[in-house]
């Protein structure tokens with residue numbers, strides 16, 4: 624056997640496993656095993672895990688803090704809410720507007736490649752969430768929602784693409 628056969632990278636988790644991973648870390652945060660800081664000036668991040676297959680972030684969201692409309696490049700993503708609630712506005716291809724939903728404490732969502740959303744905390748209580756990306760984020764794009772030239776609703780326009788360094792909080796959310 625070639626020694627290279629042993630050097631194959633570990634398999635990346637699929638979406639259900641990635642979502643379950645955020646639930647396990649959310650349980651740890653609830654159990655007090657990780658430091659949690661809420662910063663009224665900006666979202667606060669803590670990298671809980673980082674390896675070749677996955678990054679796991681703890682994020683806090685004071686009132687009105689948000690992540691603008693973005694994708695996750697080539698990564699799958701998932702999040703679990705530890706406490707509080709987040710509002711997610713998601714792009715649904717073929718639709719005319721973003722689809723909003725409120726994700727409350729204890730709930731989890733996963734997102735596949737091509738998923739575009741903005742995430743915010745419009746509520747009085749701070750929100751705490753755990754996010755995982757697999758493979759780790761390397762590049763992500765931001766979007767604006769604009770009226771289509773043919774008048775048939777709205778379309779996404781990419782406004783910029785950012786490169787994400789390993790372990791960087793650029794774009795997480």
Ligand SMILES: [Fe+2]
Pocket residue numbers: 693694695700740795796
């Ligand atoms: Fe996101």
